[in-house]
Amino acid sequence: MNILVIQETDWLTRGPHIQHHIFERLSKNANFKIFVLDYDIDKIERSKSVFIKRKVYKNIRKTTRDSKVEVIRTSHLRIPFLRRISSIITNFFEILKIFRKNRPNIIVGYSISNGFIGLLISKLFNVPYVFHYIDFLHTLVPIKYVQNIARVITRIIFKFADVVIVHTDFQSKYIIDEGANPKKIRFLPIGASLENIYVDQEELNKIRENLSIKRNEFILFFMGYLYEFAGLIEIIDYYNHKVKNDHYKFKFLIVGDGGIYGDLRKYIKKIGAEWVILTGRIPFLKIAEYIQLADLCILSFKKNIITNQVTPQKIFDYMAMKKPVLSNNLSGVYQQIGVNNGVIFAKNQKALIKKIGELVNQKEKLKEIGEIGFNYVKKNHSYQKILNNFCNIMRDVLRNKKV
Structure with a gap:
């Protein structure tokens, strides 16, 4: 099974968060291939020009020693205000490229902007989209007026994702108020390694x-x-x-x-x-x-x-x-x-x-x-139990999509 994971933060330096624990463990199984599309949010990548080249990091190991996660960081401009926009554009074409070479069976999103792109492409190719909602994402946007736009996009993702995963009742009530279908909500607690x-x-x-x-x-x-x-x-x-x-x-x-x-x-x-x-x-x-x-x-x-x-x-x-x-x-x-x-x-x-x-x-x-x-x-909260629950959610999503 091919799984495409989409997030807007740095997979290599931030965390580890629940997604690192889940997908690194899954990647050890020969039946799974995990691709992660991330973003250099801390501006660590360096270049002598204004253009940061695409990079691929293989076998990334943050939580397990034999992980086979592949992280893809698309090219983007090293110019204020254009970094994120250029990254979103290259993310779009990168996702299409992944679909041509290693068509994902499922897309799991953790973000708003490139997550929204992932949602659109998932609908285009009839692939299940799972929104794993671990943060109140629009509140993390540093520019106040952009937060309202981010909130609208998040509501769209809530509405059209095949499943929305949350950790607590608190989150569940919040996303229902934001327009999510209660029947699409699944609970997955944080695990202990x-x-x-x-x-x-x-x-x-x-x-x-x-x-x-x-x-x-x-x-x-x-x-x-x-x-x-x-x-x-x-x-x-x-x-x-x-x-x-x-x-x-x-x-x-x-x-x-x-x-x-x-x-x-x-x-x-x-x-x-x-x-x-x-x-x-x-x-x-x-x-x-x-x-x-x-x-x-x-x-x-x-x-x-x-x-x-x-x-x-x-x-x-x-x-x-x-x-x-x-x-x-x-x-x-x-x-x-x-x-x-x-x-x-x-x-x-x-x-x-x-x-x-x-x-x-x-x-x-x-x-x-x-x-x-x-x-x-x-x-x-053992991650073995969390991983089993996550896999059950994935199986249900695939089964329902086929029906």
């Missing part, structure tokens, strides 16, 4: 030494893209003097980059917050040793229209490593995980920040919560 929890003790000891972390130190842990709304600066500001004056004894390990990374580095140096450790980006296949250092993992996002309705992959990565999670009371997370399942919910971001201080001296209790979380995700 239980295959990637092995810890190399020798590597762990090296990391401890390199980061100057002692075995008995309490480690607060955050990983992922460093959004401004992640609450990291607020945590540092609240505890900086308290930690320096030995009122609290812990270190804050932040693994990730992007967003405010550069400003955060400068700010930490400016205020002398030596208890905060920034590592930069670490590949997912090497992340287990870093999570193992943690005593408490946090999801400290401010509540807004985006964060309140999604469930980040990182929570399940924490829980798979038997780590307790302290999270803001975000609706998407609360609905998908619930209470007493390994996640401690705070009323809001301010309450979460204060709660950190309460938990610093409760290592044993936190270990028990971590065990509860692990048992919960092992039973309900």
Whole structure:
């Protein structure tokens, strides 16, 4: 089976998200061939001219060591305001080219603009289109007036996609309000990668030494893209003097980059917050040793229209490593995980920040919560189970399309 995956972010550097976990695992099966059409959203590609050439990346491995995913990045102009437009045009012709050479059995979309193109071509060739809705996409558009256009296009995709996959009831209610047919909606929760929890003790000891972390130190842990709304600066500001004056004894390990990374580095140096450790980006296949250092993992996002309705992959990565999670009371997370399942919910971001201080001296209790979380995700969120559910959705889509 050939599956074409379409997204508007960088498959190579962003995430891993649920689509990486699903399609890398599928690609290991000889019966599946996975093509991904992505976009250089972070402007990493370089060229001496204004023209960025088409590139193909084979056997991309972000979550599994023997993945055979093929990522195609179309040519585009390296000119402000024309980058995205030129990419959309070349995406259109690239999809037609894929149909000529390796006609997809299914298209799975994660985006608006090139996702809409994929939808149009799927109707032209009578191929099922599945819209996997993992973010409130139109709200991510940086230009306000364009958000309204993006929302209209998203509604069209909701209406004409063969199936729309969501994670929570919250998302389901939202897309129904936006015009989706309730009969087309399928639920697929976020998974936990239980295959990637092995810890190399020798590597762990090296990391401890390199980061100057002692075995008995309490480690607060955050990983992922460093959004401004992640609450990291607020945590540092609240505890900086308290930690320096030995009122609290812990270190804050932040693994990730992007967003405010550069400003955060400068700010930490400016205020002398030596208890905060920034590592930069670490590949997912090497992340287990870093999570193992943690005593408490946090999801400290401010509540807004985006964060309140999604469930980040990182929570399940924490829980798979038997780590307790302290999270803001975000609706998407609360609905998908619930209470007493390994996640401690705070009323809001301010309450979460204060709660950190309460938990610093409760290592044993936190270990028990971590065990509860692990048992919960092992039973309900293993990627083997998620993958089986996804394949069942694909089979149903193909069966209904033939009928």
